Amino acid sequence: MTCILFSRPEHDTVLAYLFYYSKKLVNLAVSNGYKTINKERKDANKLVISSVIKKQVPDLIMFNGHGSPYYICGHNNEVIISNDNVELLDKK
Numbered sequence: 001m002t003c004i005l006f007s008r009p010e011h012d013t014v015l016a017y018l019f020y021y022s023k024k025l026v027n028l029a030v031s032n033g034y035k036t037i038n039k040e041r042k043d044a045n046k047l048v049i050s051s052v053i054k055k056q057v058p059d060l061i062m063f064n065g066h067g068s069p070y071y072i073c074g075h076n077n078e079v080i081i082s083n084d085n086v087e088l089l090d091k092k
Contacts, residue, residue: 003035005058009044009065009075018064025062044074053088061092 006026010019019040029036037056039048044065053061063080065073071082081089 001033001035002060003037003056003058004029005049005052005056005061006036006038006040007044007049007061007063007065007074007080008038008040009073010041011076015064015066022062022064042075044080045078046074046080049074049080050085050088058092061089 006022006029008019008022008026010016026036026038035056037052037058039052052058063072063074065080066077067073071079074080
């Protein structure tokens with residue numbers, strides 16, 4: 001079964017918009033029968049997201065958040081993915 005992980009922080013105005021509108025994507029994934037893991041607000045952090053990726057091995061990861069070409073941030077701009085753990089994204 002295809003598994004989709006959503007990382008949805010909501011700690012500033014821009015992310016609040018993404019948080020709200022991406023809920024439609026979460027609902028669509030559920031309604032289409034995909035195994036859907038939705039980590040939002042304070043659960044969109046490095047420890048939780050890394051653990052879910054390792055244990056659940058999602059096929060697709062949808063990150064909402066700020067970042068740069070070198071990292072992806074989650075709750076309170078904590079770096080979730082960087083060069084230190086980019087291998088978590090292999091085959092995603």
